[in-house]
Amino acid sequence: MPIPGAIYGLFSDPSSAERGMDALSRAGIRPDRIVVMSAEPFDEYSFSKMDEATPMPWLAAIGGIVGGTCGFLLARLTQEGYPFPLITGGMPLLAAWPTGIVTYELTMLGAVLTTVVTLLITTRLPNWKPKLYDPEVANGKILIGVLEPSDATRTEIEGRLLAAGAEQVKTTVGDVAS
């Protein structure tokens, strides 16, 4: 994915970033066109209130169930029949409690792995391709911008961002690297 054209402002504090966000919303920019980046989570600010809904806990639960099932089957099938039954002179091969332990451990493993996979997929990580980013974010700046703005709105956006308190407003065009 080439770097999209974008116009964004860098804010040095969350309150001005929040104002910048509000300004963009008021300008009628569609929320899915707005891009926000920060070096730390700002859960309590409105510019972070996007993309909060996720089925991750449910997926983790399903992953746990799948893992547990695998564990149970592993414990059960391997002991009972593959590839021919082991001679144990009538001694029990399969016991409920140990099977429970394996089932339990694999349940947890399933849940953890599903969580990680869900995280990576939903956040599209890892992704080393060039993309919209500004290293100033690492210095604590909060990036708020608009993807593929129409030429008509450019100046308005820039103005609104600056008015909200953006220290700097930058534009990217096509495939200019950050």
Added chain:
Amino acid sequence: MERRDFLKISAVAGATAALEGCGNPDHQLIRFVPEEDLIPGIATWKPSICTLCPAGCGLLVRVMAGEAEVVRNGQLGLLKMGLAKKLEGNPAHPINQGKLCPRGQAGLQVTYHPDRIKGPLVRTGRRGSGQFREVGWDEATKQLVQKLSELKASKQEGGLAFVTAPLRGQRKTIIDTFVASFKGLTSIEFAFFDDSVIRAANAASFGHALPPTVDIGTSNYVISFGADFLGTWNSPVAQSLGFGHMRKGRPGQRGKFVQFEQRISQTGASADEWIPVEPGAEGMLALSLAHVIIAENKQLATAAGHAGSLIEGWSLGLPDYAPEKVAAQVGVKPETIARIAREAAAQDPAVALIGDAAVAHTNGLFNALAVNALSALLGSVGKPGGILFASGSSAKPPAASLQSWASEVSSGATAVDVLLLYNANPVFAAPAEWGVQRALEKVPFIASFGSFIDETSALADLILPDHSPLESWLEDTPVSGSAKTVVSVAPPAMNPLHNTRAMADVLLDAAHQLGGDFAKTLPWKTYEEAIQASFAALYKEKGSKTAKDADEFWKKAQEQGGWWSTEPSQVAAVISAGTAVKNSAPQFSGDSSQYPYHFLPFASQLLYDGSLAHLPWMQEVPDPLSTAMWGTWVEINPRTAEKLMIQQGDLVEVVSPNGKLRAPALVSPGIAPDVIAMPVGQGHQNFTRYATGRGANPISILAPANVEGTGSLAWAATRVKLSRVGRGKLILFGGSLSESSPELKHR
């Protein structure tokens, strides 16, 4: 099922693979054409005879094909041959009836011992330096014959001496005949644990100069005075079989077994009642028991017959031996003596036996005669459940004493030009005071037939290694263990591994080369022929119901491992009048104030008299009581240990008037506080990689006291003192002495 078979196959394959790793130089060896027809994996069982102690048990040898690295005609190569894999008791043999003791089991390792002498050796270095050169048999025999013919030419008296272990059968005949032709002594027989005192006592009491065959199995009451009859004494496997039968072989009837001794032996450990007795007071104790029996009219004094009449005061009812009078000297409570006497008198049959340390005091002969009289009084002599006498061989003449021979030679009174050695290691097994080593050093030429370099054969000029017993023709006429007449015979169970020859064959060969009378006196070309001749004579004497001629008789004997009578043998006693003997107190070497403890050597259950110390199995199997492995120990009572501030495993120095030694201490509740015990067997200075330099030899510090009335060593007649010198090395297999945790006392 299939699975297990598969595992077994892979197990065998694994074993083979382990032995023949890649790059093994074995693969570069040439392969000889097998000398025998063998089916791999199929075991055959061949009879043999155990030669490791005088009991003479019959063996079955499991022989299987295997590949051995051997030298044939000077060429090293691999030979597929029958190899002995396991020794079992011969179930048909009347002595051991299919059973075998631990020492007998380990006989296998004699054959395969890595330090066995692989061919004739001629000394090259200084005497005793251990430097030898390998030679061929022709050269070795030539050297022997040359020395002997020089000796024969000199017509000198006593110029040849032959020191052997006690032998029986044709080997003895050959050696005695051979030696006699040199106008020398008869052979000198020597073993540390010999039975001559008991033989002398039995000859006097019962007219049989033999060790007793004790029918423990059908006895109801067994009183043993010091005899370790389940461990090493006399015929231990036969006695153990009897012991098992006495205990649990007769439903509803269980005999009692009482042991009197100073230290709990392996036998004492199995006793129903173990009672400590003062050292050397066994005879007095036996007579005290007899006194009670007579005094309480349980038996008439005359019931003891001749055996009783040999004891002074017997006919009067032994008034001097009332329990109250002797209790202090004997160390047993009068009521205990009386109780045991009553119990024994009430049980029929009841038997008394004596052995080991009890006859190795200066008054050992008296002790033995007293116990014999007690047995006779109990009415069990010559009866089932009592003392029987086998007739395997005629009573043997007393052998020349090694002690007097050694002192004569070392003092120069007797000149010996040639000394032959066979199966005896007197440098190790005789007290240092006897001066055996000094005597040997005076002998210009010594030839040994030994299979190993030991303290004695290291002094030899020529070594003519014998086969191992499993590679050799064997015959034996056991003198105890079965009431039947037993003549064992066995062809070699396997071919010789090394370039060895049977002692008897070498001797016969030498005799024929020497010529002269030997053609008549020793008419046999080989040992095999000699044995066959003895069986021909046996067939003539005894006849046979199953064999139609002497050849068949001979063949059948080889198949079953010998010939034995179907009924107990009946041999007339030859009783000669004897004078009554008085009680004699045991004499101990060493002043009791300076040397406060009695020193009690005892036969090791595994190493016996030290002749088995070279077998790794015997070193590593834990001793039954101490659980010690790979070493020796000095056993002391906890009270003594506390007094001397000695702890388990401390190195202690034991000092007798005749020497001193150092060994780790073992603190054991099973020993009298005034007794220090030590197993015989370790302390070899030169006896293969497994035994050399291990522990100390208690024989070396023994006083050269004799049992009165015999030439035997009174090996229990030494007193010692001891002190702690540092930390020792005591390797025990067993953890705790006691079954209940001593830590619990902390509560």
Added chain:
Amino acid sequence: MAHQWGMAIDLDRCNGCEACVVACHAENNISTVGEEQAALSRAKHWIRVERYYEGEFPDVRVKFTPVLCQQCDAAPCEPVCPTFASYHTSEGLNGQVYNRCIGTRYCANACPYVVRYFNFYNPIWEKPLQLQLNPDVSVREEGVMEKCTFCVQRIKAREIQAAAEKRELRDGEIQPACVQSCPTRAMVFGDLGDPESEVSRLARSSRATKLLGELGTRPKVNYLPRDSWHDSENA
């Protein structure tokens, strides 16, 4: 019904002679470890004769108990093995498959009888002592646990022989090496599944006890403790 091999040891007969120990070494290719290793308590004796002293001089008694693998029916060593090296055979033996053993030594810890022995080093037989090895029994390498097998090679050989001869096994026909050598006939081996066998008879006797039976391991070795002598018994 499959055989259930078991043993009875009459302690009234046993005299602690150690014949069984040497017989076992010879039959089962148990290597000797030498002085240095023996001092580190690494000697291997699949059967050992335990000796306990009771009391103090002069009232001392000694007790011998031969202890070998008890071939428990509920063996603690079996479930703990992660690789099934220790497992239960259809004839009731606690099998030890050397090839599967990775040497966790867990079985030896779990065994209350301490009858499992570990090969801390590769076994050594100094030439030509290796010629004594029994070809029917595998040699165990370093890192492998080993233990008494009730001489399974003898059991199998007899079973195969009996099958070839189309007959049932006779009671007493199979003798492990220890039983065969025992000079007092203290040990009896046989099929506990056959109520008529000598070992079953002894196992049912009122004298029969199990070593550490209270642990619930259900051992198949029955001990008949030392009896005492009563005058009246013989009167």
Added chain:
Amino acid sequence: MTAKTPEQITNDLLRPLSGISARYVFWAALLAGIAVAALCAFLYQVYSGLGVSGLRSPVFWGFYITNFVFWIGLSHAGTLISAILRLANATWRRPVTRCAEVITVFALSIGATFPIIHLGRPWLAFFLFPYPSERGLWPNIRSPLLWDFFAINTYLISSVTFLLLPMVPDFALVRDRAAGWKKKIYSALALGWTGTPKQWHRLETAMHIMAIAVIPVAVSVHSIVSWDFAMAPVPMWHSTIFAPYFVAGAIFSGIAALILAMALLRKLLHLEEYLLPIHFENLGKLLLVMSLLWFYFVFAERLTTWYGNEPSEMAVFWVTQHGSYAPLFWAMVSCNFLIPFPLLAIKKLRTITGTAIASFTVVIGMWLERFLIIVPSLSHKYLPYRWGTYRPTWVEITITAGTFCTMVLLYMIFSKIVPVISVWELKAGRHEEPHALRLARQPDQVEAD
């Protein structure tokens, strides 16, 4: 909590990543040398046989399993503590979590090697893997060692992800400030993180789920380690108290290790302004609670044994209390209770130095505890004839020392690669206060955390 700007925080926390001092190289080389010696000792053991260790009959488990239990116990420092603190939303946790999680990952990795080091035939360790093999056999599910296999692997995977996920934003930080080859490496490690709200939300949700999952896993891991012992009928092992006793001990030693690590990091990386006395104070209180809990477990275990008076258990009981293991036993009680208790209970002594000293003794004491659980019981099993003893050899001592050195070395290397304090979490902590205020003001506008 501090007046520092995000810029300052970033600078302070990323500073250790640049530049290596001579002192650092010296210590790293020394530690690496000992670690290599340990590796050589292990290879020597593989070559010669397990006989080079001091193990013997009946003490078939010794230093190696002691180390195994010890390191697995230590691994509870991190993930468990940080997960609990995360879920409890303890604000002061922020500078602590990563230090703790790193201990977990390294201690667990080191601990997990010991079951292999201790094998008689370590080259066959793959027999434990459940995979269809030519042997026609699966591993035995009933064996506690297999439970270990599953539990430790689950715990290791969880801990590693639990550690790595929050590191991604920090890698991104480093990426943006680095140049040259460093930039390339950190770019790869940052996975292309940009810091959109979506990424932050997903990361926080994932961390939340993982924190919930990892706590029971951690508890199960040390329970299963305890069951390695409790499943065997060995005197004083076969006990129901073992699982909670081990878990408590694990957390105890884990906290101690964490305090020690923090004290060292604070001093060596000059993090005095981030790792504050309050952290040591709080963790010290936690350690005090665990010390009391540990003592309670020991007391309960020994009292029950003493009253039960079962002979085989009493043999072990007395040999530890009065017998040959008594010096070690009382040293353990001192290290785990008698010394740390006053240091942690008296407020004046609960300083950074005080808690560090207490932690040091606890780490030693807990190692001794593992040893004393294993060896006296094995050396005093039911049949007194086979009672024995145990002495470690230089091989075991070297390997043990090597693992301690490896732990420190790994930590040193880690501190040069990754900020040991989670930068973004620390920053995020700064505005929790205003967030809470907002919560009070407009509760309906703020969603639940």
